Amino acid sequence: MVSPATSKVFLRALGVSKAFPGVQALDDVSFEVRGGEVVALIGENGAGKSTLMKILAGLHRPDSGRVELHGEAVELLSPLDALHRGIALIHQELNLCDNLTVSAAMFLGAELRRGPFLCEREMADASRQWLSRLGLDIAPQTKVSALRPGQRQMLEIARALRSEARVIIMDEPTSSLTQVEVDRLFEVVRELQRKNIAVIYITHRLSEIAVLADRVVGLRDGRNSGDLPREQVSHDALVQLMVGRGLSGTRRQPHAPGDVALKLRDLSTRAYPEASVDLTVRRSEVVAIAGLLGSGRSELLRAIFGIDDRLTGSVEVAGNSLPGADPRKAVAAGVALLPEDRKSEGLVLSMSVAENLSLPTLHRRGWWLDRGYQTELATSTIADLGIACRDGEQMAGSLSGGNQQKIVLGKWLAADPQVLLLDEPTRGVDVGARAEIYRRLDELAQSGLAVLFVSSELEEVLLLADRVLVMRDGEIRGEVSGDDRTEKNIMLLATGATL
Amino acid sequence: MNKLLGIAGLILVVALVTTWLSYDAVTGNFPFLSAYNLENLLRRLGMFGVLSIAAAFVIVTGGIDLSIGSVVCVSGCVLPWLLGSCGMPAWLALPAVLLLAAAIGLWHGFLVVGLRLQPFVVTLCGLLLYRGLMRNFTGDQTMGLGDAGESLRWLATGKIPITDSFGLPVPLCVLAVVATATGIIWQRTVWGRHLFALGRNEEAARFAGVATGRLTVLAYVACSLLAGLGGCLFVLDVNSAQASNFGNFYELYAIAGAVLGGVALRGGEGLVVGVVLGAALMQLLSNTINLVANSNQLEFAVVGAVILIGAAFDELVRRWVAFRSARRK
Numbered sequence: 153m154v155s156p157a158t159s160k161v162f163l164r165a166l167g168v169s170k171a172f173p174g175v176q177a178l179d180d181v182s183f184e185v186r187g188g189e190v191v192a193l194i195g196e197n198g199a200g201k202s203t204l205m206k207i208l209a210g211l212h213r214p215d216s217g218r219v220e221l222h223g224e225a226v227e228l229l230s231p232l233d234a235l236h237r238g239i240a241l242i243h244q245e246l247n248l249c250d251n252l253t254v255s256a257a258m259f260l261g262a263e264l265r266r267g268p269f270l271c272e273r274e275m276a277d278a279s280r281q282w283l284s285r286l287g288l289d290i291a292p293q294t295k296v297s298a299l300r301p302g303q304r305q306m307l308e309i310a311r312a313l314r315s316e317a318r319v320i321i322m323d324e325p326t327s328s329l330t331q332v333e334v335d336r337l338f339e340v341v342r343e344l345q346r347k348n349i350a351v352i353y354i355t356h357r358l359s360e361i362a363v364l365a366d367r368v369v370g371l372r373d374g375r376n377s378g379d380l381p382r383e384q385v386s387h388d389a390l391v392q393l394m395v396g397r398g399l400s401g402t403r404r405q406p407h408a409p410g411d412v413a414l415k416l417r418d419l420s421t422r423a424y425p426e427a428s429v430d431l432t433v434r435r436s437e438v439v440a441i442a443g444l445l446g447s448g449r450s451e452l453l454r455a456i457f458g459i460d461d462r463l464t465g466s467v468e469v470a471g472n473s474l475p476g477a478d479p480r481k482a483v484a485a486g487v488a489l490l491p492e493d494r495k496s497e498g499l500v501l502s503m504s505v506a507e508n509l510s511l512p513t514l515h516r517r518g519w520w521l522d523r524g525y526q527t528e529l530a531t532s533t534i535a536d537l538g539i540a541c542r543d544g545e546q547m548a549g550s551l552s553g554g555n556q557q558k559i560v561l562g563k564w565l566a567a568d569p570q571v572l573l574l575d576e577p578t579r580g581v582d583v584g585a586r587a588e589i590y591r592r593l594d595e596l597a598q599s600g601l602a603v604l605f606v607s608s609e610l611e612e613v614l615l616l617a618d619r620v621l622v623m624r625d626g627e628i629r630g631e632v633s634g635d636d637r638t639e640k641n642i643m644l645l646a647t648g649a650t651l
Numbered sequence: 652m653n654k655l656l657g658i659a660g661l662i663l664v665v666a667l668v669t670t671w672l673s674y675d676a677v678t679g680n681f682p683f684l685s686a687y688n689l690e691n692l693l694r695r696l697g698m699f700g701v702l703s704i705a706a707a708f709v710i711v712t713g714g715i716d717l718s719i720g721s722v723v724c725v726s727g728c729v730l731p732w733l734l735g736s737c738g739m740p741a742w743l744a745l746p747a748v749l750l751l752a753a754a755i756g757l758w759h760g761f762l763v764v765g766l767r768l769q770p771f772v773v774t775l776c777g778l779l780l781y782r783g784l785m786r787n788f789t790g791d792q793t794m795g796l797g798d799a800g801e802s803l804r805w806l807a808t809g810k811i812p813i814t815d816s817f818g819l820p821v822p823l824c825v826l827a828v829v830a831t832a833t834g835i836i837w838q839r840t841v842w843g844r845h846l847f848a849l850g851r852n853e854e855a856a857r858f859a860g861v862a863t864g865r866l867t868v869l870a871y872v873a874c875s876l877l878a879g880l881g882g883c884l885f886v887l888d889v890n891s892a893q894a895s896n897f898g899n900f901y902e903l904y905a906i907a908g909a910v911l912g913g914v915a916l917r918g919g920e921g922l923v924v925g926v927v928l929g930a931a932l933m934q935l936l937s938n939t940i941n942l943v944a945n946s947n948q949l950e951f952a953v954v955g956a957v958i959l960i961g962a963a964f965d966e967l968v969r970r971w972v973a974f975r976s977a978r979r980k
Binding site for chain 2: 211231232235236241243248249250251256260262263265268269270
């Protein structure tokens with residue numbers, strides 16, 4: 153293995169600045185990566201990480217400053233140009249054409265060909281080999297649309313490997329992976345390192361950095377906020393690098409639960425028709441459902457809220473039966489759902505912050521569009537949740553992930569719910585916004601709200617929940633409490649090993 | 652694939668029903684099955700099929716081309732003009748018209764890709780623009796081919812004899828060539844692969860290094876080129892064109908055929924076989940109306956109703972299958 157410290161700088165950005173309308177995304181930022189080095193890039197959402205990576209991947213061009221490859225200044229004209237020079241970006245939003253087959257997606261843009269014609273068999277064979285190196289056993293003819301999110305992520309990585317990239321940029325690669333897949337990914341990253349391939353790793357999960365990174369680079373408000381060598385990596389140092397201040401991550405006091413707010417009896421969903429769930433959440437109680445992807449957690453929340461049909465069973469909210477398959481009735485009964493996919497289910501990205509915030513409650517103000525209410529709600533929610541935007545008129549889609557999630561939360565708080573369902577509430581949300589969301593949820597629970605949330609982040613589950621339930625194959629397999637309340641025990645239950 | 656079998660089945664059913672309904676008790680004939688009717692039907696299928704493939708090229712990229720009918724009008728008026736007024740030889744006039752049509756496609760591509768205008772707006776304006784220009788250009792006069800087009804007319808009116816009374820219309824052979832070439836491009840070449848990828852997720856395709864802009868432009872060029880070819884066939888078939896109505900509504904026939912044949916409007920989905928079957932069903936329905944009702948007043952209504960029922964049926968079957976598979980689990 154080549155020692156990263158002695159190998160040559162492969163890719164470097166020098167004094168790079170980039171402005172978008174209304175925002176200085178990057179201001180005189182420098183960054184470098186050497187062959188065989190794993191550099192973790194951290195920073196809050198909106199700190200400029202994605203912009204910097206997009207410049208390195210040829211998608212944006214810097215306003216000033218330059219990019220150097222092997223010590224020579226280059227102008228990266230397009231993603232294709234960057235790819236040809238050995239720089240591959242694995243995009244944060246899993247960016248695959250899901251109408252293609254796995255092998256077609258693997259070779260998209262670099263098809264094996266005889267003249268203009270495709271060599272399907274050769275591509276299928278090669279795909280199978282690349283995928284099996286990542287421990288992925290899927291047939292090359294499978295449609296991408298049939299893959300789970302974790303498998304799609306692995307496919308993207310396999311694609312970058314196939315392109316013989318010298319630098320692989322991974323933008324939050326683990327946000328949709330199961331623990332097994334994450335472990336596998338880490339092995340792959342180490343293998344890349346042994347082959348002298350540089351990896352730039354953007355993540356919000358501080359625990360991953362300690363495991364993987366040779367060096368940590370921080371960005372804050374579009375500027376360099378410092379570097380940390382491997383030896384100096386600690387949770388506090390990382391948080392310091394990102395937000396410039398410490399954050400308390402201690403578990404808060406459990407609440408005193410009140411009356412039953414939500415009661416599920418024998419509820420089964422399309423995902424697992426044979427399994428069923430019985431569950432109770434009391435007022436002022438925060439209940440977490442942990443489990444692997446595909447364990448039926450999201451489907452359970454969707455069935456409660458009425459997005460999906462219920463096959464059997466009943467739901468009661470504060471003692472009253474809630475009919476299924478009608479989200480409107482659920483909202484009227486005081487249930488709110490913060491969905492898993494913020495961009496397609498949580499927000500109308502092309503509408504303004506104010507319009508999004510007032511969407512579930514505007515009709516309560518009568519048929520006439522109440523602009524006063526809309527503005528008022530926007531002003532108060534923006535202040536209350538600390539949403540970083542110019543004003544309520546800004547487009548929701550132009551905000552960072554953390555701020556978007558605050559809008560989704562804010563619009564439901566305006567509906568004054570009794571039961572709040574959250575599906576992966578902090579996916580793709582930075583540490584600062586996370587703390588804000590945790591604090592707010594805590595306050596809401598104090599004031600009597602019943603919270604039921606699904607999360608793949610065990611740290612978050614342990615931090616936030618009064619009770620932790622673990623789901624597997626559509627059923628609640630157990631509850632971890634007291635001294636058993638550890639990440640390890642949750643994983644054991646989630647994967648089916650016995651305690 | 653199931654969907655294609657469904658359409659093929661539907662075509663068979665409609666054909667049988669038409670045969671039965673149009674039975675002439677007086678003479679004991681089946682007018683639908685007469686060589687004349689079948690040749691006519693297949694000739695129209697050949698011409699409209701080319702237009703549907705044209706539409707499909709753009710729909711696959713996630714765009715739309717509403718100007719197909721007007722491009723048909725352009726080539727329908729310009730071909731007689733080149734042959735007649737300009738005295739251009741046939742071997743030069745036909746490529747010249749196709750080149751003009753391709754240039755229109757290039758223009759659309761430039762507007763859609765270069766200026767990032769919406770395909771719907773660009774081609775809707777094209778629809779109005781080209782027809783208006785043609786009406787002015789021809790002074791609303793009928794453009795006749797006269798003797799000048801005689802050497803080309805075989806392309807539209809000719810047939811390849813199969814039996815004594817029945818021959819395969821040449822336009823159907825043209826369609827066969829166009830469809831085969833398109834099928835090979837879509838399924839077997841890198842170009843087709845990239846076209847479908849960008850149609851579903853342009854961003855992802857761009858990240859993968861696909862030249863999305865150039866390909867999209869090429870799709871518009873292919874579309875207008877085929878529409879121009881269709882226009883030539885149509886004018887060669889009827890011998891003259893009147894700018895005010897030549898090719899009117901043909902873009903809707905073209906799009907309906909493609910969509911009916913399983914080309915998804917959201918892009919990235921479709922098979923050439925489906926497009927041809929969809930176009931065939933459209934022409935068959937129109938033939939049915941003419942034979943059974945002896946008038947074409949109801950044609951649009953029946954075509955609209957059939958497509959609507961088809962779409963609803965398709966959706967219901969899809970849900971039923973999803974429901975069944977959920978139950979079985």
